[in-house]
Amino acid sequence: MERGDFHGEETLILENEHLRVEVLAAAGPQIVRLQLAGSSENVLGEVPDVGWDTPWGRYNLRGGHRLWFAPENPPLTSAPDEGGLEVEERPSGIRLARLEPQSMLRKTIELELASNRAAITFRHCLRNESEAAVEHACWAITLLPLGGTAILPQQRGPITDNELLPNRALTFWPYSSVGDARLELGDDLVLVHGLSAPQFKIGYLNRAGWIAYLRNGILLKKSFDPQPECKHADMDSNAEVYCDERSIEIETLGPLSLLEPGAEIWHEERWQLHQIGSVEPGLEQIAAALAELDA
Secondary structure (H helix, E strand, O other): OEEEEEOOEEEEEEEOOOEEEEEEOOEOOEEEEEEEOOOOOOOOOEEEEEEEEEOOEEEEEEEOEEEEEEOOOOOHHHOOOEOOOEEEEEOOEEEEEEEEOOOOEEEEEEEEEOOOOOEEEEEEEEEEOOOOOEEEEEEEEEEEEOOOEEEEEOOOOOOOOOOOOOOOOOEEOOOOOOOOOOEEEOOOEEEEEOOOOOOEEEEEOOOOOEEEEEEOOEEEEEEOOOOOOOOOHHHHOOEEEEEOOOEEEEEEEOOOEEEOOOOEEEEEEEEEEEEOOOOOOOHHHHHHHHHHHHO
16 A cells, blocks of 8 residues: 655555545544545645644644544543554555544544545444443544535425424534524525634534535535434534634534443445536525536
């Protein structure tokens, strides 16, 4: 497997006729670059200078795609992740795993490239290797560059036979304003525009099973099993968007599970990249582009 460099950290490179992917070779597990064949542009965001201090040393955010556990519990959630990475090469992908000594969770990301299109399957796993039961959910976070638009599909029809009951809600974090100019509300879609501004985050129970980001004519769509009947963290959110001055993140979460010692949970994301050309970042224009893609 070819080796590369991500701002001074060694990487491993997976490549086929559709995609080129770079993962950290000794930290994480973390995917730091994703490029369409023939392009030098990283679809993922890079923030190699961003990080913060923890009781165990500095946590380096880096960018790209990572696995955390929900609900967020600082500083434990973002314990430093250097060293101890287990790497297993596979015919069309790779398995990355690391035991996090602070939480005693073994984090695993299995990555498999599709052979016939620009698509990747990510399987995320948390395994409890402590001696006590813990309640957690897999939290798959994809950091992306500013300049695009996060797309959150909305429920239109009733979710039960009773049409008088509510069918959707949004969750806001304490630092988020309902009047934030980056937030655009529609009946079919909610958009969060990736513009540089102070912290903003929303979440919700996504029943459609996908979340997307559109930038420079490239649509990154992450599909997942929404499991709306299960309990989720963050006021029952299984999809979230976070944005600040440097980047935007689209995130999916599996259900909360009580993990007995030795137990594990899995959360799968199926990524597809589509080149859809120039699209104005408005509700009607993005809805029309998505409809054309599905046609």
